[in-house]
Amino acid sequence: MLPRLFTVLLCLTAGLRAAYPEFSSCKPNGGQRGSEFKLSVTGTRLEDFETLLFYDPGFTVKSVDAVAAGKVDLTIAVAADATLGSHLVRVRTRTGLSHPRQFFVSPYPTVDEKEPNSEFVQSQAIPLNSTIEGIVLTEDVDYFKVTVKKGQRLSLEVDGLRLGYLNFDPYIAILDKDRFEKAFSDDTILHRQDGYCSFVAEYDGDYYVMVRESSYRGSTRSFYRLHVGDFRRPDVVFPAGGKVGSKVDVRFIDAQGSFAGTVTVPSEEDPNHEVFSAEAPAPSGNPFRISAIDNFLEAEPNSTREQANVVPPADTYALNGIIGTPGDADYYRLALKKGQVLTGHAYAQVLGSPLDPVISLRGATGAALISNDDGGGMRRLDSRFEVTVPADGEYMLSIRDHLDRGSPKFVYRVELTASQPRLTFASPEYSANDSHYRQFIAVPRGGRMALLENFSRTRVSGDFRFVAPGLPAGVKLLTEHAPKDMPNAPLLFEAAADAPLGQAVVPVRLEPVDSQNKVIGRLRQNFDVVRDGNVIYLTDTEDRLPIVVVEEAPYALEIVTPKVPLVQNGVYDLKVVAKRKPGFTTAIRVIMVWTPPGVSVLGEMTIPAGADECTFQLSANAGVTAADWKFVVMGEADAGRGRVFNASPFCIVKTQTAYVTASAFPMAAIEQGQEGVVTTKIEQLLPFEGEAVARLVGVPDTVAIEPIKITKASTDLTFRVKPSKDCFPGKIADLFIQVDVPVPGGTTTHRVALGSSVRVDAPRKAAPASAPVAKAEAPKAEATKPAAAAPAAPVVLSRLEQLRQQAAAGNKQ
Template identity: 35%
Template sequence: MNRILTPQGAALTAFANRLVTAVTLSFLLISQSVEAANPTFSTTIPRGAQAGTEQKVTFYGDRLSDAEEILFHHEGISVKELKVLDSKKVEVTMMVAPDCRLGEHHLRIRCRSGISYARNFWISQFPNVAEVEPNDDFENPQKISLNVTVEAEAKSEETDYYQVTAKKGERLSVEIEGLRINNIRNNIAIDPFVSILNKERFEIASADGSALLKQESILSVIIPEDGEYIVEVRDSAYQGRGRYRAHIGTFPRPLAVFPAGAKAGSEMEFKLIGDVKGNFSTKAKLPLTTTEGTFGVFGAQGGLKSPSPNLVRVSEFDNFLESEPNNSSKEATLYEGSLPVAFNGILEQPGDTDYFKFKAKKGESFRFRVYADSIGSPVDPVLYIYDANMKSLGSSDDADGTKDGRVDFKAPSDGDYFVRMRDMLKNGGPNFIYRIETEPRSPSIAVTMPEMLRRELQYRKQFNVPRGGYYAMVVNTSRRNFSGDLVFDLPSLPQGVTWESGKIPGSVSQFPILLKAAPDAPIAGGMYDLLVKNTDQDQPVEGKFQQALDLVRGPQNGVEYYTRRHDKLPVSVVEEMPFSITIEQPKVPIVRNGSMKLKIHANRLEGFDRKITTRLIWKPPGITSPSTVVFGEKENTIEYELNANGSAEVNTWNVTVIAEADAGKGLMVTAAPFVKLSVEEPFVEMKLNLTTAKQGEQANMLANVTKLRDFSGQADVQLVAIPAHATVPIMKIDQGTTELSLPVQTSEKTPVGQHKNLFCTVTITKEGEPIVHRVGMGGTLRVDPKPKEAPQTKVVANNKPVSEKPLSRLEQLRMEAKQQTGN
């Protein structure tokens, strides 16, 4: 079973770049607590609504007691009434426009304490019908009308049965929204299986997943005779534990669309392929831009549409369609124009392979990228590029975390070239569509934000600025096919909110933005553009922020199963925090191979004495620091140590810290105003000469001192990393010093051997603050053992009797015998 690893599903992304509709509501229950924290939004019941109707929906989550507004990512849905039930539930009456696009929408809850994560909500052409239990007995199914959307719950070891009445020759279609609509952390709520059976329990057709919607099931049949039919829905492994929506009716369900894309802003006639009643065509007007580069094409028949669209690519390229036969280089479909272009084809039979022939000039460079699996095609593409002699210039199976491949091509000479496409397993069929876009190496900027918490892409991507306070974000900017400085642009923000950043140097790809809310800024919020532009007015390049919405994560360990993208930034003004943070502006620079301690102050409201965790969310190039530093309870000042390596980029940078505290209702987050951090070259450098000392003796380590920049007064020099049981006093130098003797006093306990990696800290004081250098890296002190003393000889005085050695018993007997014999 394929995992949903690329944007797929029922959503039509036609108007993703329009302004967000956000209806301000009458707020019925407002919490004024300064201890409020970001809201949590988990799901809704029901999970969708019918276009052109009014629907009462319950939002579930936590810390929702101060909810004020629902923010919609797309047009077509508004709010009539919002009622807070308790801290975990909000009841909302929604108004869905008749022309609201079908399929997936995204929405958020805005509270006075912040904006929630985005979750999805689904719009159908059919009325909702609630599941009625018990319906797990084939003989006693739930009876429903055709052309409804069943809102139901999948349970472990349970099958749901629905009975419909259908006529011979009618189309009966089922489409499930299951995996995509549940948010159960690190788990798949339902992997849908669906079948259609007659009353004799004969299976007419079944589906367990689909190429079009991956693990979601779709199924269409032609009814063989008038009668009652049973639709079976269950988890494929009988382990379901989440909600699902089952569209059951006579709607068309094409499996593919050809061509698989068109030029942005153009009108195109598309052929919809794979419906059980035969192929048909429809015209569609493509938007100029989309968030995900795709557009949803709906084909209507009999006044009904499929519940979700077929996706096509939207790009700046003209289409070029294959012409069969083109199964070899000799039969290749000839494209006589110049690149870029989009090649479109169908691998219509098992074993089919398609060739296109094109011309290129020496040095021309293009990226050939396949779109197949990512737009719902069953093709597992393998892409090849050859020269005129069929010499391979590159091939690709999978790329960029998808089944779709890409090849970077640079023409080695003027001439003819071939592009070839086949399926990895040599499968084929009428719905095996593909598209190959030839992207020029033109300048562009990709704008994203770093992952702040592993396997949680929406974490800290809602920017809730406290009244009278600050919030900081870090933005990733990826330059493609150009270099140079960049600048941010936030053309619109909530009333009373301003932003501050700076020019992004060409050497830097990640940079901070600071948001500030005025003390009297209205409590409000919405979705806003974040743009990044280059500074070269002659060749302007612009990129727009895109956020990944990881809507479903499953086993193992939270892998992404279903992710969509959105191109707006959620920003709100929230209640004042019970604390604020400031950084004391350094008066001196940090130097390369140096260190600095930033002083950070916490300003607490009366009675707020919780711990506060600070984090330097962005560091200038070459600067390192601890991941966090914590204010203890009631503590108001801490030091945050920074270290600069030898290649730290010399510049003046804006730096800030974010600070978070848990006041018992979740985390509150704020930021400090920017301070300027100047990174400069060091004032001195040193070389430490190899020195030898004996245990218990003093040796002088000679340091050669080089002044790099002028400084006034004297600097303290401390030899660091000396061995145990050795001491060195703090010495002094000035800018005229060229040599320094460092007296190293060892003891009898100082370890013998070579002690490497010694260095010196040189501290220059300026305006009362230290400028700390680390110099003379790699110094060596050799400690030799203490010399051994000569052994002492014991002298015996002449007037002292010399003691005789006592006789053994045998010697005594011999002496006695000798005396008795007189000898």
């Protein structure tokens, strides 16, 4: 009985336990493919750990060996055919899903760094073809010793910044027995702050490997994975792209030269696609562009206008070449048509090439249509431009390096495309400086979770529908369509109450409703891998959405279905009700996920602790479309040890034409303490029964205005306005009339006469009274003696005038 009771209590409190786990780090940060090894995951809120969610196939959690709130120990197996390089992984607990972290697959076994190895004489001995897992503390230098044969290649590659912990800038070097640096690397074009280098041994015996922070800094989170082996590390591939579904012969170019290979191009575009050589593959791949364009490869000589390669006419072009020597430039002759609008991208640094491309496109007269240097996005030194062709004819495209440099590594790929039909979607960033926040679906049993998806369309119209293949058991997608005229839509998933805890990485797509439309919409979600405040050092783009089922949430939300429509230029108070589990009293943050065009609302409200509801005021403008809209809100609450999300079901909110409208009334001037009248004509757009109530809104409390009642027969709105003697004089602007119209189910609230105003004046001052006129006295019969004149008042002279008079008197004497 007691064990059963304990189980029941555990189930009842499951929704109140840890949620949204924090995945701080793992050790090691990767493993050898084809191996099985121990992995420790650290973080917070891990006590209900379930498993790891890898985005890519080839990873298996063999066992969970120990679980605590701050650490989990596991056994991991990596398949022999797992792709080398970086992979995304998240922690899934019974109640939440973490942010992703990078996890690396290496061709070599992992060797842990062991202190002391901070001095040359303390170098840690390691076998060739090893991956060292280590950390650089402040002013730390790590030394390793490896034995090689004369003529044998010794290569290094370090994963530091790419591990995703912080802005770590590692420096690596190969030293001989006399401590001379034979090869070194700080930054690279391909891996930014993560370096690589190679050296051919000059003698049999020991060489030394050094790793440190480039400025002798370091920290407790300056982790690295240093690959030490005989692999070839290409800087770049030529050509650096190919057509979907094709096979392309390529050359892998490194510091020692180049070697051949063949690339099988996937059948779908992938912005993160990398290729590896079959010969001694490096620990990470090289970027490779996938497009629907046939390749054109430059043919030397083409360094002058007269030697320009003639490119066969096409609607789109992919020009591949190398600026092979300093001062080199490549020229191409293109046949273009009047009115063509072309978008050009010169890909170089994004491919690992040191080229800083400068592009020119000139007409037959030699006049430049465009000349572009930088502007290629995150790798800003790559070129990007748009041009409209002014006339039919041949045009000359040239490309060179900005500083006229050149070498066999200066590979480029110029893609010239007409505006192609394209549809992508992504969620906005929900939190400043955290691009990962809420960028997943963790659906509670019996609940829902929603994301807002913004659409980006290029020459695409028509209705689309969301498709999410491979959902976890018990989960369904409730969002059906993405209408052609909508800029965004809510993506809502629901889990059955008995759905098993589970997970999947789902390639959510948008498929056209019209079978004649062949465009497929794809998720393109950008993430920051390393960010320090507003500075972004490393990013990633994903086209799949992690979806998991978690334990039941301790609350549920529901939007109370409106009984009346939201009218044009109207408002409606939309109520959200929370249903809480016993004992759960925490405040709930309620987020309005989406509103249709023409409807505005405050983005979020809070249901206070212990309360059960909140209200959003919806406001519709005059242009809102009459339709039935699916509204949804998302809840976020602290379940005691982390955030728990749960969304409401869809709720239909109807928008429609207003019943009445009115223009702003002419401004009236009313004195303080006096009563005046404002009036405007009212127009009935839809019939209604009964009496509507109109109120003039926006005046201060010192102005008395009584509401009025109108009917469908009313033709004007007239208000008696009386400012008090204490009312501050001046213009009272931005007034409107609120009209509550009775309809079946309640009243609809209209806002009409928008932008009206009233002026309050101070009382006018009365004109001053005239002085009484004295009555003239009749003259006396006898003449009277005139009175003596009063002496004149003395004139007050200024000191200057006194001195002048004194000077004049002295002159007379």
